[in-house]
Amino acid sequence: MGFRKFNQTHSTWSFQVNFIDDIDENIWFQSTLERWAHGRWANIPFLGKQRDPCRTIYKYFPEIWLMFSTTLNIKPRDKCPVPKGLYTVKNHPIGWVHTKFPMWEGKMRVKLRWTGSENMKNDYLCMILNLDCSANKDVEIESITVCPNNEQNRYPINGMTFKKINHTHSAWSFQVNFIDNIDEKIWFYTTLERWTHGRWASIPFLGKQKDPCRTILKYFPQPWIMFETALNINPPTKCPIPKGIYTVKNYSIKLTNTKFPMWYGKMRINLIWTGSEDLKDVYMCMILNLDVKDSI
Secondary structure, X not given: OEEEEOOOOEEEEEEEEEEOOOEOOOOEEEEEEEEEEOOEEEEEOOOOOEEOHHHHHHHHOHHHHHHHHXXXXXXXXXXOOEOOEEEEEEEEEEEOOOOOOOOOOEEEEEXXXXXXXXXXXXXXXXXXXXXEEOOOEEEEEEEEEEOOOHHHOOOOEEEEEEEEOOOOEEEEEEEEEEOOOEOOOOXXXXXXXXXXXXXXXXEOOOOOEEOHHHHHHHHOHHHHHHHHHHOOOOOOOOOOEOOXXXXXXXXXXXXXXXXXXXXXXXXXXXXXXEOOOOOOOEEEEEEEEEEEEEOO
């Protein structure tokens, strides 16, 4: 394998690989994502174990998979499965300008592993990509609402309103009573969906996590600091959040040039806090609808 970098946007790639199997639903894969922060590589939960790299990667990252298929000279580029055979790539140009996939800003390391079983013991193929990312996006919040059965939750959200002022600013009001400290005893999970082909398509993202305050601050500092600022917590990086009644009145939200990873297009995010790993007892739940576009 050879990789030559010409400038910050273009490189060439050379390699040869012999797929002795069709790349189909019998192949498992896993992506590990790390970000260089505070002098070390910090692991970020992302995707997890999946089957069928051709169809799955094409579903979530079509631009990246089509570039890979083009590199292998597969026609049509969206053909799945990838037929078994010997593939030779010689000085294929790679362009990364305006690439439409979600990524944190900064130094990133991505490890891609393909295996023949769910236990991921026997590697079929493995590559490591080191990236330097700078990808600003404009994120327009179209709505923030409470989930169904809000009143039955441990922390019901009262009087929530969301008023759009323009495409970059909105005003948010609500009241919530945290009867517990928001600490490592609280579990949370995030479901992420993208509107595509006339329906909401679920995207694997983060999975179950403990301690929303420290975890979300670690992975998504800007949105979390905005949330704590809205709650008038000082400093806005304080963890845990102390228990108490929090009232937010017409807090101005600005999400231009937001520094967190997100697909382009219409997105729906469900944020659920619970009291246990089995996620049965909902403490708090919100739904965010977003429209993500290129920054100008």
